[in-house]
Amino acid sequence: MRVNVLLFDAGxxxxxxxSLEISGRTVVLLFENSEDAERYAGLLEAQDFPxxxxxxxxxxxxxxxxxxxxxxxxxxxxxxxxxxDEERMFMAPPEANRDVSNWKDxxxxxxxxxxxxxxxxxxxxxxPELDALRRxxxxxx
Numbered sequence: 325m326r327v328n329v330l331l332f333d334a335g336x337x338x339x340x341x342x343s344l345e346i347s348g349r350t351v352v353l354l355f356e357n358s359e360d361a362e363r364y365a366g367l368l369e370a371q372d373f374p375x376x377x378x379x380x381x382x383x384x385x386x387x388x389x390x391x392x393x394x395x396x397x398x399x400x401x402x403x404x405x406x407x408x409d410e411e412r413m414f415m416a417p418p419e420a421n422r423d424v425s426n427w428k429d430x431x432x433x434x435x436x437x438x439x440x441x442x443x444x445x446x447x448x449x450x451x452p453e454l455d456a457l458r459r460x461x462x463x464x465x
Contacts, residue, residue, distance in 0.1 A: 327354035327383045327399065328361035330368070330376035342368070342376050343395060344413055345452075350395045353414060354386055357402040360415075368417050 329352065330342035344351045355361035361378040369375050383399070390397040398414060406412045 325383045326380045327356060327386060328358045328378050328380050329354060329386055330361060330365055331379045332374050332376050334377040334379055341389075344417075346410055346413065350393075351398050352386065352390050352395050354383060354397055354399045356400060360400060360402070360404075364415075364417065371417060373417070 332338075332340040332342065341352055344353070353361075353364070355364070355378075358378060358380065365376045365378055387397045389395075400414050404414065406415055
């Protein structure tokens with residue numbers, strides 16, 4: 325079975341796959357329907373995120389890649405209806421995105437920067453879930 329994923333710089337040495345950080349997990353979305361993937365890519369572009377390409381790949385290959393990288397593969401079926409706030413991110417990207425302006429330049433430094441950032445206190449904007457909660461709490465004041 326083929327699935328649709330969002331790739332950045334597809335077919336180049338700096339190719340990257342779109343993922344979400346959810347509760348300390350890195351989640352890669354595998355869309356059954358290419359139109360859903362195209363819509364999600366358009367929403368990312370509207371947020372001034374780098375424009376991804378929708379690529380059709382074998383589901384088993386993507387799941388293997390995710391297992392090897394320590395990522396969670398999440399299959400999004402056609403007609404998927406979210407049942408939680410977390411699942412809503414599978415249909416529309418979060419409002420806040422991680423800064424990826426230098427992702428191409430720092431591929432080898434990714435593991436090092438992750439380790440450093442995990443040991444240091446989070447900066448505002450680092451955690452979209454925390455930022456959303458902060459906005460809700462401020463709205464109550």
